[in-house]
Amino acid sequence: MKRAKGGLTAIIDSGVGLGGVRRSIRLSEEHKHFIYPTLGLHPVDAARMGDELIETIIKEIEDNIEKAVGVGETGLDFHHTKDLEGRRRQEKIFKLFIELASEYELPLIIHARDGEKQAFKILKEHPLEDVIFHCYSGSLNTAKNIIEEGYYLSFSTMICFIDHHQRLIKDLPLQSILTETDSPYLSPFKGKRNEPLFVEEAVKKIAQLKNTSIQEVDRTTEKNAKKIFKI
Numbered sequence: 001m002k003r004a005k006g007g008l009t010a011i012i013d014s015g016v017g018l019g020g021v022r023r024s025i026r027l028s029e030e031h032k033h034f035i036y037p038t039l040g041l042h043p044v045d046a047a048r049m050g051d052e053l054i055e056t057i058i059k060e061i062e063d064n065i066e067k068a069v070g071v072g073e074t075g076l077d078f079h080h081t082k083d084l085e086g087r088r089r090q091e092k093i094f095k096l097f098i099e100l101a102s103e104y105e106l107p108l109i110i111h112a113r114d115g116e117k118q119a120f121k122i123l124k125e126h127p128l129e130d131v132i133f134h135c136y137s138g139s140l141n142t143a144k145n146i147i148e149e150g151y152y153l154s155f156s157t158m159i160c161f162i163d164h165h166q167r168l169i170k171d172l173p174l175q176s177i178l179t180e181t182d183s184p185y186l187s188p189f190k191g192k193r194n195e196p197l198f199v200e201e202a203v204k205k206i207a208q209l210k211n212t213s214i215q216e217v218d219r220t221t222e223k224n225a226k227k228i229f230k231i
Contacts, residue, residue, distance in 0.1 A: 004196045011035045011196050014073050016042045018057050038070035043077040046093040047086035069229040071101040072109030079114040098126045107228050109134050116142045130228050135182050147176045154178040157202045160188035169209045179221045
């Protein structure tokens with residue numbers, strides 16, 4: 001935490017599931033005005049959870065919604081969920097979280113893996129003002145459609161070593177981009193656990209790919225985050 005506070009303005013922490021939601025709230029209370037929570041349920045978990053537990057999680061979120069700066073992550077993960085029943089369940093719960101974000105007028109953070117196009121289609125049927133497709137890895141065409149709708153794409157530190165993400169960045173406007181780490185995963189350093197401060201590596205890579213300054217990328221992506229999360 002000391003390293004993070006030494007180099008970052010703030011951290012958006014996405015709590016998923018009952019334990020994750022409670023942990024994210026606790027961290028935000030321990031580090032006020034530095035850690036800000038978003039509260040959700042990962043789609044892979046949503047596909048296999050019973051209705052009773054999902055209802056408990058949603059109630060926990062609603063009971064603490066005034067502490068949250070966003071709803072999510074939530075969405076569709078067709079990479080890990082192959083069966084039709086599981087995917088349909090993800091879509092059903094995704095819609096519940098869209099309704100939650102709409103009701104409380106909060107931004108929605110979407111996890112969509114191999115389901116970006118379908119997630120966007122559902123959003124078109126249930127439009128929201130502020131939406132982030134977190135850790136985006138879909139097609140360029142879908143990315144452009146998302147941006148045209150006024151939504152945002154967040155790129156993780158994977159951009160440091162994945163060619164597809166690098167190609168996307170070159171063709172997308174900086175004004176619609178955010179950066180993240182998705183820590184403790186997706187470290188830009190082989191064999192090293194990811195951490196929030198490593199978001200600097202994503203900023204550096206974007207600056208290189210777009211032939212602009214690190215300061216410009218840092219300033220624009222931070223401005224986008226502050227606007228969306230109202231911090």
